[in-house]
Amino acid sequence: MIRVGFRWLERGSCRHPEGMTIAGGSLCAVEFPAMVGVIEHPALGLFLFDTGYDPAFIAATRPFPERFYRWTTPVSIGEAERWQVWLQHHRIDGAAIAGTIVSHFHGDHVAGLRHLAHLPVYCARAGLDALRGKGRIARVRNGLLAELVPENVDAMARYFEDARPVTLPSAFAPFAQGHDILGDGSLLAVELPGHCAGHWGLAFETRQGQPVLLAADAVWSGRSIAERRAPPRLTTALLGNTRRYRETLDLLCSAVHRNPELAILPSHCASTARAFRGDDDAA
Numbered sequence: 430m431i432r433v434g435f436r437w438l439e440r441g442s443c444r445h446p447e448g449m450t451i452a453g454g455s456l457c458a459v460e461f462p463a464m465v466g467v468i469e470h471p472a473l474g475l476f477l478f479d480t481g482y483d484p485a486f487i488a489a490t491r492p493f494p495e496r497f498y499r500w501t502t503p504v505s506i507g508e509a510e511r512w513q514v515w516l517q518h519h520r521i522d523g524a525a526i527a528g529t530i531v532s533h534f535h536g537d538h539v540a541g542l543r544h545l546a547h548l549p550v551y552c553a554r555a556g557l558d559a560l561r562g563k564g565r566i567a568r569v570r571n572g573l574l575a576e577l578v579p580e581n582v583d584a585m586a587r588y589f590e591d592a593r594p595v596t597l598p599s600a601f602a603p604f605a606q607g608h609d610i611l612g613d614g615s616l617l618a619v620e621l622p623g624h625c626a627g628h629w630g631l632a633f634e635t636r637q638g639q640p641v642l643l644a645a646d647a648v649w650s651g652r653s654i655a656e657r658r659a660p661p662r663l664t665t666a667l668l669g670n671t672r673r674y675r676e677t678l679d680l681l682c683s684a685v686h687r688n689p690e691l692a693i694l695p696s697h698c699a700s701t702a703r704a705f706r707g708d709d710d711a712a
Contacts, residue, residue: 430598430634431615434469435641437694437702438519441482443504443537450649450697452658460505461697463537466530466643467521468633470615474527476551478631478643479696480541482506489536489576494569498536512544528587530610530618532645532696533628534560535572546579551610551618554588556627571625571668589618589629600640600691601632603683621647623665623674641692642684647677651701654693657682 447454466478490499531552592608607617665671
């Protein structure tokens, strides 16, 4: 694989009862960061894996029924999450961003997508179809906010399903197949079904030679993998498919067991992010 630079950065957060994200968890609300991957390709520039929260999320959840999304999942979006402020704080050259890789279309993953509407969007056709195939109430129930997705997304979309299928390196086993979204073997989209329609992760190798699998919301925490504990059926059935979610969790558990060097990074796990960075976000 062509190695890439990588940083795993927070952009906003939400609070939610822990017990909705892992079986047997506390009923107390805990904070879940929204992580963004900043990937530096050696020739093509920067790619963002998801966008985290953005002030656009507040605007999109002002009317009803969208307001219920914000009420049920209180968010923290401050001055630091404003687009230019966030870029400058993390020393990200906005002009060098070459595209966005969208794991799925839940609001906390695409809230900043309009800032990048002029760039290619690598995503699942199934996810975009699901966003458009529902009424407003159904979208809110499933964590989808159509207002956050640019009107020109069809022209800019590069679908995972259409990318060349390739065999994943053994470091990602038992995951066997990826889709080569840039055509050079550097970034391989990996389907991680169950959480929602069109839910994918991303496999790559860092400059230091470490294999990484960005798992998005295949789990909410590294603890779920370590203890093989899925969310309660109420959560997985509401958002996606319980059987497929648990099959994906089994694969993640097996991958960790078989490949100790593999870093699996869920999009909302603060402890996993800190461990990967060594408490230094300039990795």
